[in-house]
Amino acid sequence: MEGTAVLGRLNWHVAEVADIWPETDRVKTLALDVQDWTGHRAGQHVDVRLTADDGYQAQRSYSIASPAGGPRVELTVERIDDGEVSPYLTQDAHAGDRFELRGPVGGYFVWDPDPGGPVLLVGGGSGIVPLMAMVRQRATNHDAVPTRLLYSARSWADVIYRDELERYRKRGDGLEIVFTLTRDRPPDWTGYSRRVDRGLLSEVAPADLALTFVCGPTPFVEAVAEALVALGHEPSRIKTERFGPTGG
Amino acid sequence: MPIISRGFKGRRRDDAPRDRVPPGQYVTDDFPVLSAGPTPHTPLDQWDFTIGGEVDERHRWTWDEFRALPSETITVDISCVTKWTKLDTVWEGVPVDTLLEGIETSGEYLTAFCDGGYTTNLPLADVTGGKAWIAFAYDGEPLEPEHGGPARLLVPHLYFWKSAKWVRGLRLTETDEPGFWESNGYHIYGDPWKEQRYWGD
Numbered sequence: 520m521e522g523t524a525v526l527g528r529l530n531w532h533v534a535e536v537a538d539i540w541p542e543t544d545r546v547k548t549l550a551l552d553v554q555d556w557t558g559h560r561a562g563q564h565v566d567v568r569l570t571a572d573d574g575y576q577a578q579r580s581y582s583i584a585s586p587a588g589g590p591r592v593e594l595t596v597e598r599i600d601d602g603e604v605s606p607y608l609t610q611d612a613h614a615g616d617r618f619e620l621r622g623p624v625g626g627y628f629v630w631d632p633d634p635g636g637p638v639l640l641v642g643g644g645s646g647i648v649p650l651m652a653m654v655r656q657r658a659t660n661h662d663a664v665p666t667r668l669l670y671s672a673r674s675w676a677d678v679i680y681r682d683e684l685e686r687y688r689k690r691g692d693g694l695e696i697v698f699t700l701t702r703d704r705p706p707d708w709t710g711y712s713r714r715v716d717r718g719l720l721s722e723v724a725p726a727d728l729a730l731t732f733v734c735g736p737t738p739f740v741e742a743v744a745e746a747l748v749a750l751g752h753e754p755s756r757i758k759t760e761r762f763g764p765t766g767g
Numbered sequence: 768m769p770i771i772s773r774g775f776k777g778r779r780r781d782d783a784p785r786d787r788v789p790p791g792q793y794v795t796d797d798f799p800v801l802s803a804g805p806t807p808h809t810p811l812d813q814w815d816f817t818i819g820g821e822v823d824e825r826h827r828w829t830w831d832e833f834r835a836l837p838s839e840t841i842t843v844d845i846s847c848v849t850k851w852t853k854l855d856t857v858w859e860g861v862p863v864d865t866l867l868e869g870i871e872t873s874g875e876y877l878t879a880f881c882d883g884g885y886t887t888n889l890p891l892a893d894v895t896g897g898k899a900w901i902a903f904a905y906d907g908e909p910l911e912p913e914h915g916g917p918a919r920l921l922v923p924h925l926y927f928w929k930s931a932k933w934v935r936g937l938r939l940t941e942t943d944e945p946g947f948w949e950s951n952g953y954h955i956y957g958d959p960w961k962e963q964r965y966w967g968d
Contacts, residue, residue, distance in 0.1 A: 528967030533770055566850075566964075568791075569772040576769070577777050578791045578850050603778045603793065611774045618772045624965060626951035627803055737800040741913055744805035754805045755884055761801055 534620040536612050542679045545598045547609045550591045561586050561630035561656035562649045565622030579604040582649040586656040597645040628760045630656045636729030637665040641743050643735025647679050667695045669723050671715050674703035697723050717746040734760040787844050789959035792852040806912050807882035807933050820938035821874035836861045843923035846959040860900030874939030879920050882933040887946035926957040
Protein backbone atom coordinates (compact mmCIF):
# COMPACT_ATOMS: atom_id res chain seq x y z
CA MET A 520 0.00 0.00 0.00
CA GLU A 521 1.38 3.36 -0.94
CA GLY A 522 1.74 6.06 1.65
CA THR A 523 -0.79 8.79 1.81
CA ALA A 524 -0.03 11.92 -0.14
CA VAL A 525 0.98 13.93 2.87
CA LEU A 526 4.25 15.57 2.07
CA GLY A 527 4.59 18.57 4.28
CA ARG A 528 3.51 19.15 7.81
CA LEU A 529 -0.13 18.51 8.60
CA ASN A 530 -1.09 22.00 9.62
CA TRP A 531 -4.08 22.94 11.72
CA HIS A 532 -6.91 24.35 9.65
CA VAL A 533 -9.83 26.45 10.81
CA ALA A 534 -13.06 24.49 10.43
CA GLU A 535 -16.41 26.25 10.56
CA VAL A 536 -19.59 24.29 11.17
CA ALA A 537 -21.73 24.91 8.09
CA ASP A 538 -24.49 22.49 8.98
CA ILE A 539 -25.23 19.87 11.58
CA TRP A 540 -27.91 17.20 11.61
CA PRO A 541 -28.88 14.21 13.72
CA GLU A 542 -28.30 10.70 12.38
CA THR A 543 -29.62 8.83 15.43
CA ASP A 544 -30.34 9.76 19.06
CA ARG A 545 -26.64 9.65 19.88
CA VAL A 546 -25.02 10.51 16.59
CA LYS A 547 -24.73 13.71 14.60
CA THR A 548 -23.02 14.69 11.39
CA LEU A 549 -21.18 18.00 11.21
CA ALA A 550 -20.56 19.43 7.76
CA LEU A 551 -17.51 21.64 7.92
CA ASP A 552 -16.07 24.34 5.75
CA VAL A 553 -12.33 23.86 6.14
CA GLN A 554 -9.97 26.61 5.05
CA ASP A 555 -7.27 25.43 2.63
CA TRP A 556 -8.42 21.81 2.73
CA THR A 557 -6.40 19.84 0.21
CA GLY A 558 -8.63 16.78 0.06
CA HIS A 559 -8.60 13.29 1.47
CA ARG A 560 -9.21 9.64 0.61
CA ALA A 561 -12.22 7.68 1.77
CA GLY A 562 -11.42 5.97 5.06
CA GLN A 563 -9.03 8.56 6.44
CA HIS A 564 -9.55 10.49 9.65
CA VAL A 565 -8.79 13.91 11.07
CA ASP A 566 -7.74 15.28 14.40
CA VAL A 567 -10.08 17.83 15.96
CA ARG A 568 -8.74 20.32 18.49
CA LEU A 569 -11.00 22.35 20.74
CA THR A 570 -9.72 25.31 22.73
CA ALA A 571 -11.47 26.72 25.81
CA ASP A 572 -11.39 30.45 26.46
CA ASP A 573 -8.67 29.95 29.08
CA GLY A 574 -6.43 28.20 26.56
CA TYR A 575 -7.14 24.60 27.66
CA GLN A 576 -7.15 22.29 24.64
CA ALA A 577 -8.43 18.81 23.88
CA GLN A 578 -7.81 16.70 20.76
CA ARG A 579 -9.58 13.65 19.40
CA SER A 580 -9.60 11.75 16.10
CA TYR A 581 -12.73 11.34 13.97
CA SER A 582 -13.26 9.47 10.73
CA ILE A 583 -14.31 11.46 7.72
CA ALA A 584 -17.75 10.41 6.47
CA SER A 585 -17.79 12.29 3.19
CA PRO A 586 -16.14 11.11 -0.03
CA ALA A 587 -13.16 12.87 -1.53
CA GLY A 588 -13.76 15.90 -3.65
CA GLY A 589 -16.86 17.20 -1.92
CA PRO A 590 -17.26 20.85 -0.97
CA ARG A 591 -17.31 20.10 2.73
CA VAL A 592 -15.67 17.73 5.16
CA GLU A 593 -18.32 15.76 7.04
CA LEU A 594 -17.61 14.16 10.40
CA THR A 595 -20.13 11.81 11.98
CA VAL A 596 -19.69 11.79 15.73
CA GLU A 597 -21.22 9.53 18.36
CA ARG A 598 -21.77 11.11 21.75
CA ILE A 599 -19.74 9.40 24.47
CA ASP A 600 -21.52 10.42 27.67
CA ASP A 601 -18.42 10.83 29.80
CA GLY A 602 -16.37 12.05 26.86
CA GLU A 603 -14.75 15.41 26.44
CA VAL A 604 -14.94 16.35 22.78
CA SER A 605 -17.91 14.34 21.45
CA PRO A 606 -20.48 15.90 23.84
CA TYR A 607 -19.37 19.33 22.65
CA LEU A 608 -19.57 18.38 18.97
CA THR A 609 -22.93 16.63 19.29
CA GLN A 610 -24.70 18.89 21.79
CA ASP A 611 -23.07 22.32 22.00
CA ALA A 612 -21.77 23.05 18.53
CA HIS A 613 -23.96 25.12 16.20
CA ALA A 614 -23.63 26.33 12.63
CA GLY A 615 -21.07 29.11 12.58
CA ASP A 616 -18.97 27.72 15.43
CA ARG A 617 -15.31 27.21 14.71
CA PHE A 618 -12.62 24.84 15.86
CA GLU A 619 -9.36 23.46 14.53
CA LEU A 620 -8.79 20.39 12.47
CA ARG A 621 -5.83 18.71 10.85
CA GLY A 622 -5.46 15.85 8.46
CA PRO A 623 -6.19 13.79 6.57
CA VAL A 624 -4.43 11.07 8.55
CA GLY A 625 -3.89 7.41 7.74
CA GLY A 626 -2.78 5.93 4.45
CA TYR A 627 -3.75 2.34 5.15
CA PHE A 628 -7.46 2.05 5.90
CA VAL A 629 -8.46 3.67 2.59
CA TRP A 630 -10.76 2.73 -0.25
CA ASP A 631 -9.12 0.83 -3.08
CA PRO A 632 -11.17 1.02 -6.30
CA ASP A 633 -9.33 -1.89 -7.88
CA PRO A 634 -8.43 -4.54 -5.31
CA GLY A 635 -8.67 -7.45 -7.76
CA GLY A 636 -11.91 -8.95 -6.49
CA PRO A 637 -14.90 -8.38 -4.25
CA VAL A 638 -14.66 -6.13 -1.21
CA LEU A 639 -16.34 -6.67 2.14
CA LEU A 640 -16.98 -3.79 4.51
CA VAL A 641 -17.91 -4.79 8.05
CA GLY A 642 -19.04 -2.06 10.42
CA GLY A 643 -20.14 -2.23 14.04
CA GLY A 644 -22.03 0.76 15.48
CA SER A 645 -20.33 4.04 14.66
CA GLY A 646 -17.60 1.99 12.96
CA ILE A 647 -19.76 2.49 9.88
CA VAL A 648 -18.40 6.02 9.42
CA PRO A 649 -15.18 5.42 7.45
CA LEU A 650 -16.94 2.60 5.58
CA MET A 651 -19.69 5.02 4.58
CA ALA A 652 -17.05 7.32 3.14
CA MET A 653 -15.97 4.32 1.02
CA VAL A 654 -19.55 3.51 -0.03
CA ARG A 655 -20.04 7.12 -1.04
CA GLN A 656 -16.70 7.23 -2.82
CA ARG A 657 -17.58 4.10 -4.74
CA ALA A 658 -20.90 5.63 -5.81
CA THR A 659 -19.35 8.99 -6.69
CA ASN A 660 -16.63 7.37 -8.79
CA HIS A 661 -18.97 4.75 -10.30
CA ASP A 662 -16.45 2.13 -9.20
CA ALA A 663 -17.53 -1.29 -10.44
CA VAL A 664 -15.87 -3.36 -7.70
CA PRO A 665 -18.45 -5.78 -6.23
CA THR A 666 -18.91 -4.63 -2.65
CA ARG A 667 -20.83 -6.00 0.27
CA LEU A 668 -21.49 -3.95 3.37
CA LEU A 669 -22.30 -5.84 6.56
CA TYR A 670 -23.51 -3.42 9.19
CA SER A 671 -24.17 -4.49 12.77
CA ALA A 672 -26.23 -2.14 14.94
CA ARG A 673 -28.15 -2.54 18.17
CA SER A 674 -31.49 -1.63 16.63
CA TRP A 675 -32.99 -0.12 13.48
CA ALA A 676 -33.10 3.23 15.28
CA ASP A 677 -29.35 3.01 15.84
CA VAL A 678 -28.55 2.53 12.15
CA ILE A 679 -26.64 5.59 10.99
CA TYR A 680 -27.28 6.77 7.39
CA ARG A 681 -30.34 4.51 7.24
CA ASP A 682 -32.24 6.24 4.44
CA GLU A 683 -29.16 6.77 2.32
CA LEU A 684 -28.15 3.13 2.71
CA GLU A 685 -31.65 2.05 1.71
CA ARG A 686 -31.32 4.16 -1.44
CA TYR A 687 -27.93 2.61 -2.24
CA ARG A 688 -29.38 -0.83 -1.65
CA LYS A 689 -32.00 -0.22 -4.36
CA ARG A 690 -29.57 1.12 -6.95
CA GLY A 691 -28.36 -2.27 -8.09
CA ASP A 692 -24.85 -1.12 -8.95
CA GLY A 693 -22.98 -4.00 -7.36
CA LEU A 694 -23.28 -2.81 -3.78
CA GLU A 695 -25.10 -5.20 -1.47
CA ILE A 696 -26.05 -4.15 2.03
CA VAL A 697 -26.68 -6.64 4.81
CA PHE A 698 -27.88 -5.52 8.24
CA THR A 699 -27.79 -7.38 11.49
CA LEU A 700 -29.60 -5.97 14.51
CA THR A 701 -28.27 -7.36 17.75
CA ARG A 702 -30.72 -6.06 20.36
CA ASP A 703 -34.10 -4.92 19.02
CA ARG A 704 -35.74 -5.66 15.70
CA PRO A 705 -38.74 -4.14 13.96
CA PRO A 706 -41.71 -6.57 13.96
CA ASP A 707 -41.35 -7.37 10.26
CA TRP A 708 -37.53 -7.74 10.38
CA THR A 709 -36.18 -10.25 7.88
CA GLY A 710 -32.46 -9.49 8.21
CA TYR A 711 -29.97 -11.03 10.58
CA SER A 712 -30.58 -10.62 14.28
CA ARG A 713 -27.40 -11.70 16.01
CA ARG A 714 -23.85 -10.60 16.57
CA VAL A 715 -21.51 -11.07 13.64
CA ASP A 716 -19.98 -14.51 14.04
CA ARG A 717 -18.26 -17.08 11.91
CA GLY A 718 -21.51 -18.61 10.68
CA LEU A 719 -22.91 -15.26 9.65
CA LEU A 720 -19.68 -14.31 7.91
CA SER A 721 -19.58 -17.64 6.07
CA GLU A 722 -22.93 -16.67 4.55
CA VAL A 723 -22.08 -13.04 3.84
CA ALA A 724 -18.38 -13.00 2.91
CA PRO A 725 -17.70 -13.90 -0.74
CA ALA A 726 -15.29 -16.84 -1.05
CA ASP A 727 -13.09 -14.92 -3.49
CA LEU A 728 -12.84 -11.89 -1.25
CA ALA A 729 -9.97 -9.61 -2.25
CA LEU A 730 -10.09 -7.11 0.59
CA THR A 731 -11.99 -6.57 3.82
CA PHE A 732 -12.30 -3.43 5.91
CA VAL A 733 -13.51 -3.91 9.48
CA CYS A 734 -14.29 -1.01 11.78
CA GLY A 735 -15.99 -0.87 15.15
CA PRO A 736 -15.36 -1.36 18.85
CA THR A 737 -12.42 -3.59 19.72
CA PRO A 738 -14.38 -6.75 20.69
CA PHE A 739 -16.35 -6.48 17.44
CA VAL A 740 -13.24 -6.03 15.31
CA GLU A 741 -11.42 -8.85 17.10
CA ALA A 742 -14.34 -11.24 16.61
CA VAL A 743 -14.87 -10.37 12.95
CA ALA A 744 -11.19 -10.47 12.01
CA GLU A 745 -10.63 -13.78 13.82
CA ALA A 746 -13.69 -15.35 12.21
CA LEU A 747 -12.57 -14.25 8.74
CA VAL A 748 -9.12 -15.75 9.33
CA ALA A 749 -10.74 -18.96 10.59
CA LEU A 750 -12.80 -19.07 7.38
CA GLY A 751 -9.57 -19.06 5.41
CA HIS A 752 -9.34 -15.44 4.36
CA GLU A 753 -5.82 -14.08 4.08
CA PRO A 754 -4.94 -12.03 7.21
CA SER A 755 -2.95 -9.49 5.23
CA ARG A 756 -6.08 -8.67 3.22
CA ILE A 757 -8.10 -7.81 6.32
CA LYS A 758 -7.72 -4.20 7.35
CA THR A 759 -8.97 -3.13 10.73
CA GLU A 760 -9.71 0.14 12.43
CA ARG A 761 -10.85 0.16 16.03
CA PHE A 762 -12.88 2.69 17.95
CA GLY A 763 -11.71 2.56 21.52
CA PRO A 764 -14.18 3.16 24.33
CA THR A 765 -12.08 5.94 25.78
CA GLY A 766 -13.31 9.38 26.54
CA GLY A 767 -14.04 10.55 22.97
CA MET B 768 -3.60 32.43 18.17
CA PRO B 769 -5.76 29.34 18.47
CA ILE B 770 -9.43 29.48 17.62
CA ILE B 771 -11.55 29.56 20.78
CA SER B 772 -14.39 27.06 20.50
CA ARG B 773 -17.42 28.90 21.88
CA GLY B 774 -18.72 27.25 25.02
CA PHE B 775 -16.08 24.54 25.21
CA LYS B 776 -14.99 23.89 28.78
CA GLY B 777 -13.43 20.43 28.59
CA ARG B 778 -13.32 17.79 31.28
CA ARG B 779 -10.00 18.23 32.97
CA ARG B 780 -8.71 15.61 35.29
CA ASP B 781 -7.27 16.95 38.50
CA ASP B 782 -5.45 13.69 39.12
CA ALA B 783 -3.40 13.96 35.93
CA PRO B 784 -0.01 15.49 36.71
CA ARG B 785 0.82 17.85 33.89
CA ASP B 786 4.48 16.89 33.79
CA ARG B 787 3.46 13.33 32.93
CA VAL B 788 0.89 14.02 30.21
CA PRO B 789 2.44 15.01 26.87
CA PRO B 790 0.84 17.81 24.82
CA GLY B 791 -2.44 16.92 23.11
CA GLN B 792 -2.93 13.78 25.21
CA TYR B 793 -5.63 12.89 27.73
CA VAL B 794 -5.38 10.40 30.56
CA THR B 795 -7.42 7.23 30.38
CA ASP B 796 -7.84 4.31 32.74
CA ASP B 797 -8.81 1.99 29.87
CA PHE B 798 -6.33 0.14 27.73
CA PRO B 799 -7.52 0.69 24.17
CA VAL B 800 -6.46 -1.65 21.39
CA LEU B 801 -5.28 -0.47 18.00
CA SER B 802 -3.94 -2.58 15.21
CA ALA B 803 -4.17 -2.68 11.47
CA GLY B 804 -5.22 -6.29 11.00
CA PRO B 805 -6.29 -9.51 12.68
CA THR B 806 -4.62 -10.54 15.93
CA PRO B 807 -2.06 -13.29 15.24
CA HIS B 808 -1.92 -16.35 17.48
CA THR B 809 1.48 -17.98 17.29
CA PRO B 810 1.82 -21.09 19.47
CA LEU B 811 4.71 -20.75 21.90
CA ASP B 812 6.42 -23.84 20.52
CA GLN B 813 6.60 -22.10 17.15
CA TRP B 814 7.61 -18.74 18.58
CA ASP B 815 11.15 -17.49 18.44
CA PHE B 816 12.92 -14.19 18.71
CA THR B 817 15.77 -13.31 16.41
CA ILE B 818 18.25 -10.50 16.09
CA GLY B 819 19.61 -10.23 12.58
CA GLY B 820 20.47 -7.79 9.82
CA GLU B 821 23.75 -5.92 10.22
CA VAL B 822 25.15 -8.17 12.95
CA ASP B 823 28.16 -10.45 13.24
CA GLU B 824 25.88 -13.44 13.48
CA ARG B 825 22.16 -14.00 13.76
CA HIS B 826 20.95 -14.72 17.28
CA ARG B 827 17.84 -16.72 18.04
CA TRP B 828 15.94 -17.58 21.20
CA THR B 829 13.10 -20.05 21.57
CA TRP B 830 10.29 -19.07 23.93
CA ASP B 831 11.81 -21.13 26.75
CA GLU B 832 15.25 -19.65 26.15
CA PHE B 833 13.79 -16.16 26.02
CA ARG B 834 11.85 -16.67 29.25
CA ALA B 835 14.95 -18.02 30.97
CA LEU B 836 16.66 -14.64 30.50
CA PRO B 837 16.66 -12.28 33.46
CA SER B 838 13.63 -10.00 33.35
CA GLU B 839 12.58 -6.78 35.04
CA THR B 840 9.33 -5.32 36.29
CA ILE B 841 8.82 -1.86 34.82
CA THR B 842 6.26 0.79 35.79
CA VAL B 843 5.89 3.39 33.05
CA ASP B 844 3.49 5.87 31.48
CA ILE B 845 2.50 5.14 27.89
CA SER B 846 1.13 7.49 25.23
CA CYS B 847 -0.68 6.46 22.07
CA VAL B 848 -0.70 8.72 19.02
CA THR B 849 -4.51 8.44 19.08
CA LYS B 850 -4.32 10.78 22.09
CA TRP B 851 -4.66 8.56 25.14
CA THR B 852 -2.05 8.36 27.86
CA LYS B 853 -2.13 5.68 30.52
CA LEU B 854 -0.16 6.26 33.70
CA ASP B 855 1.69 3.73 35.83
CA THR B 856 1.34 0.69 33.59
CA VAL B 857 3.18 -2.33 35.00
CA TRP B 858 5.03 -4.69 32.70
CA GLU B 859 7.48 -7.52 32.97
CA GLY B 860 10.02 -7.97 30.26
CA VAL B 861 13.54 -8.75 29.16
CA PRO B 862 15.66 -5.61 28.63
CA VAL B 863 16.66 -5.20 24.99
CA ASP B 864 20.14 -4.52 26.40
CA THR B 865 20.23 -8.12 27.60
CA LEU B 866 19.34 -9.46 24.17
CA LEU B 867 21.91 -7.27 22.45
CA GLU B 868 24.68 -8.18 24.90
CA GLY B 869 27.78 -9.33 23.06
CA ILE B 870 26.30 -8.69 19.60
CA GLU B 871 28.53 -6.76 17.24
CA THR B 872 26.68 -4.46 14.85
CA SER B 873 27.49 -1.71 12.41
CA GLY B 874 23.82 -0.70 12.39
CA GLU B 875 22.61 2.46 14.06
CA TYR B 876 18.93 1.74 13.48
CA LEU B 877 16.66 -1.24 13.68
CA THR B 878 13.39 -2.55 12.39
CA ALA B 879 11.24 -4.48 14.83
CA PHE B 880 9.33 -7.15 12.90
CA CYS B 881 6.25 -8.96 14.01
CA ASP B 882 3.73 -11.69 13.37
CA GLY B 883 1.14 -10.30 11.01
CA GLY B 884 3.76 -8.41 9.02
CA TYR B 885 3.87 -5.23 11.13
CA THR B 886 7.16 -3.38 11.33
CA THR B 887 8.40 -0.26 13.07
CA ASN B 888 11.75 1.50 12.93
CA LEU B 889 13.83 2.92 15.77
CA PRO B 890 17.30 4.30 16.33
CA LEU B 891 19.39 1.70 18.15
CA ALA B 892 20.11 4.31 20.81
CA ASP B 893 16.40 4.37 21.70
CA VAL B 894 16.25 0.71 22.67
CA THR B 895 19.55 0.54 24.56
CA GLY B 896 20.63 1.98 27.90
CA GLY B 897 17.59 0.72 29.82
CA LYS B 898 15.02 2.32 27.52
CA ALA B 899 13.29 -0.72 25.98
CA TRP B 900 12.13 -4.22 26.83
CA ILE B 901 10.56 -7.24 25.21
CA ALA B 902 7.53 -7.46 27.48
CA PHE B 903 5.68 -10.71 28.10
CA ALA B 904 3.45 -9.77 31.04
CA TYR B 905 1.13 -6.88 31.83
CA ASP B 906 -0.26 -6.16 35.28
CA GLY B 907 1.09 -9.46 36.55
CA GLU B 908 -0.60 -11.58 33.88
CA PRO B 909 0.70 -13.06 30.64
CA LEU B 910 0.30 -10.46 27.91
CA GLU B 911 -3.03 -11.01 26.13
CA PRO B 912 -2.91 -11.50 22.37
CA GLU B 913 -4.92 -8.35 21.63
CA HIS B 914 -2.36 -6.34 23.58
CA GLY B 915 0.53 -7.96 21.74
CA GLY B 916 1.06 -11.27 23.48
CA PRO B 917 2.93 -13.45 23.76
CA ALA B 918 5.50 -10.64 23.62
CA ARG B 919 5.70 -7.05 22.47
CA LEU B 920 8.38 -4.43 22.29
CA LEU B 921 8.03 -1.81 25.03
CA VAL B 922 9.59 1.58 24.29
CA PRO B 923 7.62 3.84 26.62
CA HIS B 924 9.38 7.10 25.80
CA LEU B 925 8.02 7.05 22.23
CA TYR B 926 4.42 6.93 20.95
CA PHE B 927 3.07 3.48 21.57
CA TRP B 928 2.95 2.33 17.93
CA LYS B 929 6.72 1.98 18.32
CA SER B 930 6.07 -0.63 21.02
CA ALA B 931 5.35 -3.24 18.37
CA LYS B 932 2.90 -6.00 19.28
CA TRP B 933 3.60 -9.67 18.50
CA VAL B 934 7.27 -8.81 18.03
CA ARG B 935 9.43 -11.63 16.70
CA GLY B 936 12.75 -9.93 16.34
CA LEU B 937 14.94 -6.97 15.58
CA ARG B 938 16.72 -6.39 12.30
CA LEU B 939 19.68 -4.02 12.64
CA THR B 940 20.05 -1.58 9.75
CA GLU B 941 22.54 1.08 8.76
CA THR B 942 19.83 3.52 7.70
CA ASP B 943 16.51 4.48 9.26
CA GLU B 944 13.96 2.53 7.20
CA PRO B 945 10.34 3.62 7.70
CA GLY B 946 8.13 0.86 9.12
CA PHE B 947 4.43 0.29 8.65
CA TRP B 948 2.84 3.40 10.18
CA GLU B 949 5.92 5.45 9.40
CA SER B 950 5.21 4.73 5.70
CA ASN B 951 1.56 5.64 6.18
CA GLY B 952 1.74 9.20 7.37
CA TYR B 953 3.10 8.80 10.88
CA HIS B 954 6.29 10.36 12.19
CA ILE B 955 9.60 8.61 11.65
CA TYR B 956 10.62 9.02 15.32
CA GLY B 957 7.49 9.70 17.39
CA ASP B 958 8.47 11.67 20.50
CA PRO B 959 5.23 12.41 22.38
CA TRP B 960 6.78 15.38 24.23
CA LYS B 961 7.50 17.03 20.88
CA GLU B 962 4.09 15.88 19.60
CA GLN B 963 5.71 14.11 16.64
CA ARG B 964 2.53 12.41 15.46
CA TYR B 965 2.65 12.78 11.69
CA TRP B 966 5.06 13.41 8.86
CA GLY B 967 6.54 16.86 9.21
CA ASP B 968 5.66 17.32 12.90
